[in-house]
Amino acid sequence: MQIPDYYEFLNQAKIISGKKAMEHIPFELRGYDAQKPLVVTSRALSESGLIKKFIGAFKDSAVTLGGIFNDVRDYAGIGLARDAAFLYRERGCDSIIAVGNGPEVDVAKAVNILVAEKTDDLFKYFEGTPLKRHLKPLIVVPACCSSGMEFTNTVTVDNRSLTSNFLYPDLAVLDPRMTPAKSRDCVAESTVIAMAHAVGAALTDIHSPMIEAYAHSALRYLGLHMTKGLKKPGHVETSLALHNAYALAALAFSNAPAGMVHLLAVELARATDISAGKFMRILLPYKMAHMMHKKMKIRDELFLALAGYDEYAATPAKDRSRAGVERVLALLAGLKGMMPETMKDLKVPKYKLGDIAKAASARSGKRYSEADCKTVLEHAWEGRAF
């Protein structure tokens, strides 16, 4: 076991996962002396009937839902957060439940800051004012297209991000009624994001056993269930296992420094309006190829996590590192037809790559040099091997 000279780790969220998990929410709320949560969700979910199932889980409980704020679409903006905070205050709510994925949870987190800090000026916290107090209880119930990023300690509102340990949700509820995905694309996107984050966390140079524990479980589930999940997006058990993987990967990710794949994908998504997941799928193999090219060690644990004990033990020690990379590639190959394989296919203009590499390098605090970022980007753009 590798122990670094120094590390910090925190996972604030309690995870409850499995059968009838949502029915436990009233009990958990009781533990916070809360009984009137505001529900933040999206119109799509409320129209798809999932919210009905969610409301059904509160039968025979002492909880009153203070309102279902279902105006969130695919973007978390301050306007929505203020509206929801207004609703929260008008109804005298005492906690927040976010049902959905990224934007819904971001809005919920923003509402939480607004109502807990009793302010209207959200962005001062983004500009340096520290969050000082524990916020209101925040429960996250991811639904179909979640990517796990809901469980991190980051809130992104209006394209600005704030990271604070107070922003971890208090409770993550993974319920098999909510997790089955609508489409294969959904699963493809989420699995790729989880994969990129888990691999990134597993291979990060600032490593710790705690991160490894989370990344290990995440990768293990991905290795076991990804293929099936892509074939049958609505399969209940598989979707639950995959959602576990997403959550654990995100928790590992939020304790590890952001990896190159993540940074580049986010910048690319910003520049092109194409979802970050698609870029992660393209970049991940090139990033690993680049690591091998630079003779950086790819830890054997990657293979262990993806393949399991038996296969790992049966593989000669010198081959394990490479086998891990091959396993990742094999899993990604399962996405054929669902996701493009080069950036050329996505029609990313090549002239933008320089700026993107620069921005990503700057955001990593120069952990990745601009040249490295650019090399990976260019290879990925052309689909050229190292």
Next chain:
Amino acid sequence: MNINNYPEIKAGKDFISKIYVAIMLWIVGRAIQAASRVDKEVKKEFAEFPADFMMCMSILPFGPHMVVGKDKNGKVKYMGWNPQGKKITLTMNIKSMAAAMQVFTFQESTTTAFAHDRFTVDGDIVQGLAVVRVLNIVEVYLLPKIITKLAVKRYPKWSEMSPLRKWVGRIIIYVRAFTF
């Protein structure tokens, strides 16, 4: 913004589950009472309990409840469904009605439910465990083997509970539970 577009939603009611669970609790309560007279193991478990023993099994947050305790004569008795006004020494709560349905429809065994954090026990844990053991025995009596096997870790072997004892006990407990 028009807040009337986002109405408050009061928790719904599931009467069927509630009635089903209430009946099951009544049966179990009566059966514990009956078993405590019939089965020597159950008798032994209860014998060690203090005289003021009074347990309440509830479904959070509004019930139904089941109160079983020792009466003045030290006999174990089903004390009805209302815990109010009684001095409860041991509370076993099931976190939600849905969890209770899982348990009482035998989809989850008592121990699995414990492992799944569906129960909370407030009071002396020794008594709590004894109650779990009693429940297991009661299940063996009340239910056919095929169901009970799902609910307990280890179905009693011949050596532990002979078929004769089981069937005689089963009949007596059924008769006692459903008559007054």
Next chain:
Amino acid sequence: MQEVIGTNNRMLEIDLTAKKFQVTEVDKKDRDLYLGGKGLGLKLLYDRMEPGLDPLGPDNMIAFTMGILMGTGAPCSGRFEAITKSPLTGAMVTGTCGGPFGMAVKTSGWDAIIVKGKCSAPTYLYIDSKGVQFKPAKGIWGKDTEAAQAALLKEGAGAIVIGPAGENLVKYANIASGHRFLGRGGIGAVMGSKNLKGIVARGNEFKIVPANKKKFAKANKRFFKFINKNPITSGSYRSFGTNANVNLSNASGILPVRNFTGGSHGEAHKISGETMAERFHTKYDTCKPCAILCGHRGTINGKEHHIPEYETIGLMGSNLEIFDPAQIVEWNELCSKYGMDTISTGGTLAWAMEATEKGLIKTNLKFGSPSGVSEMIRDIAYRKGMGNDLAEGSRAASKKYGGEDFAIHVKGLEMAAYDPRGCVGHGLSYATANRGACHLSSVLFSLEAYLGMASPYATRWKPFMVKFMENVLSAVNSLHICLFTAYAVFLEPPLIKLTPVPLIKQLNQNLSLVALNLMDVSLWPELWHAVLGKTYIPYLGMLKFIKAGERVHVLERYMNTREGISRKDDTLPRRFLTEGRKCDQKEHTVPLEKMLGKYYRLRGYDANGIPKKRTLKRLNIAIQ
């Protein structure tokens, strides 16, 4: 003076890097398939430009194309087209303008000019029938559009120039020709990136004569008659300019108010065309030649000023909650001088105001308050402070600072002054228009909100109507003739004129296929055929004409998809999809998803919005 019969089909290809030019011929086949103007320009660039290049890099090209009708004396035909890849949207952009440059180029004997490369130092071009001269623009670099033109026009009959905004690569900088502009999509910035301050054309070297004079004269006469009979072209537009739309929009709830949060306003009458005509004693100041006469000038405090167009009034007036017409006139002239698109400037300012209000950025801009706006316009043009970010357009600014949910743009192009929640078909048109949130792609708003010829909220036949109108208008832009003539061409033929409006509405709503096929737009193709001396076969000629429009539209779409545009970009700002407005009791939103799939199917696009191979083949578009 030499004569050109029909068209001489010559064009100039100018390489600024090498300071060389080349005279080439327009392919006859292209002329037939793409008519001229916009269509031809797109085809020329399609053949020459690689996808994925940097719009502000030397590889980008600008094509200026003159239509067949220009110089023939056809009504409202004094318009020319510029086509390039937009730095604002990253997709193709086409702009049309009624300034004198077009006529000067055409009468110098050129049908099209293509500019590529980049000058090493500020330069302007001088064009005459012999070719191009590259001249240093030292003295005029940095000058505003008026001063620069004044300096250049000594040499020729018509010029285009960019202002400081174009020089500073403001992403929505435009190009001025006289007091008309190639407004949208930042064509000015492309010119600025090439260090090209302006182009002057000598003009008056050739006379353009239609090949079939008799037929041309006949069609022309009918055309003028229609224009002079139509209440819009001869009435409201002629008297008040496009500002006549203010009251119409306000009444039908499609006037942008407070960054598109409202659809009408009690004070809107103060900025209407009617009020301005009365207050400023307006008179005509239009493109040449023109029969509609929508451009106006007026006197404010003893000085003559240009009266802003409806879009400017909507975006810089009501959308900022400013209802002082003199103030809008001032900003309009400021933007003209700096060479910036007023729609995008207004839209970006509105975004900045809302972003300020929500705490995303810190400026002193505020809805309803004119203070700070003039300074901000200047800062944008010179890219100072926050102006530097706003100069990137509302999309880029909202990406940087947040507030994407109220950045009112499609594909990066700021939305024109028609709120689609009061005309959902136009909403579809905004979402799918090739340029971005372009109001001129289908102008469905006029049918839905102004003329009452289609229900503003029904969705059933809207994809069909959008497709039809886009095809027709693309063809019109390729002629090239003013879009406003459409009012006359569509509404004046007896069949439409005599049918009661409610019946048309019913027909459009329920039998659109029939209704639109009954539309008689034969005037336009007749003119085109007459100029080129080709035989016009009634009805079939019209269908061919509309198909040419479809070809132009799909080609532009196809070029855009090569740049990465797809279904994900065919959307509307979230505001229109989710937020209802107070002025509308039922709080309508645009049911875009309902219409989009059908539109794609009608267009022959795949589910991702990319033209199918089959479609391209049907339209004779060669796949590269």
Next chain:
Amino acid sequence: MILPSYYEYCCRVKTISGYKALEQIPAMLESMHVKKPMIITDKGVVGAGLIGIVKKAMGAKVKIGVTYDSVPVDSEYKVVNEAAEIYRKKGCDSLIAVGGGSAIDTAKGVNILVSLGGNNLLNYAGAHNIKQKLNPFIIIPTTSGTGSEMTNAAVIANHDKNIKMLFASYFLLPDIGILDPRMTKTLPPFLTALTGMDALTHACEAYFCLGKNPVSDSHAYLAIKGISENLLHAVKNPGDMKARLAMANAATMAGAAFSNSTCGMVHGLGHSVGGVCRVPHGNCMAIFLPYGLEYNLHKCADIIGEILFPLAGPEVYNSTPKKERPERVIELVRKMNQDLHDATGGRHPRFLKEILDRNGAQQVPKSALPAIAKTTIGDGTLVYNPEELTYDDAMLVLEHAWEGTPLNRKKIKKGRKKVKW
């Protein structure tokens, strides 16, 4: 990896680990906006000079309100009250617990009182009875074993009423757990062995008991790996900081694992032996672990077999046929006990009869076994044990463990074959 049909996992403790982890305390206190911490510890810790190290590392910036060092071996109700009184009197605003299980449990109790007010700890006894965030709380464990810094429970005795009060709430978790090898450096070898085996038991039981879940699994895996790689080494080379840090990490991860998946009969038996005969917890763990594995073997052989991987490494795992793996695990655990027994000069007990008190007398007489078995079946942990354990079964195990003979497997009553997770 198994996904249970339902699980809960919560371990909201910020873990800070490293050779200079203690130096982070001032910054951490500042980030929690507190200035005046109270240190709770016991005399042994002070005697070993550990408080000195902590204070030195914290530097002059932090004003320590008071250092309370009279925590007894068992956390006790009166002590909690007394410490809470001092806390209030000195106007402290946060707690730092330095020590083993009892100091930590005491500090948890103190935190309840000083955060929620009052003197009656009993009001908050039981599960889920604390419903708000308590005061800032840092734990610095000085043994690599208990993993108490990761558990949400505290056991505090009331000797007057002769009861042990259990407190369980996620709010009892500390804000921060600090793992610094300087804290365990002076731990004598036999204690290192004991606490290490305690941690191994946590991890193993977390791996095969009913509350098993994905997060606890990988924590357990890493803990077992860390312990098997470092324990013997740390016992033989007490000064090796690297091994110490690894052990501290492994123990913490084992704590995180078992506090969420809960433990089974090994702990049940261990608690009872501890309760009846006052034997240190770790001793019992080391002895009962192989028996716990044997007893539950038929229920979850494949899972116990998996333990071989972290315990012995991939090579051994691969060369052992699947069927033999569980047996090998049991064998290895026994061997580990034997090795530790040898390395500590016989101070590490292998069987119950080997446990000696300070005077060298046998601490667990054979006559105590029925009493132990009786207490065992009242232990809460049994619920989570895969196989049922009745009084007779407990006696069976105890007798074998006393003698030190492998369990007579024929006598184990076997329930339904597979465990439904």
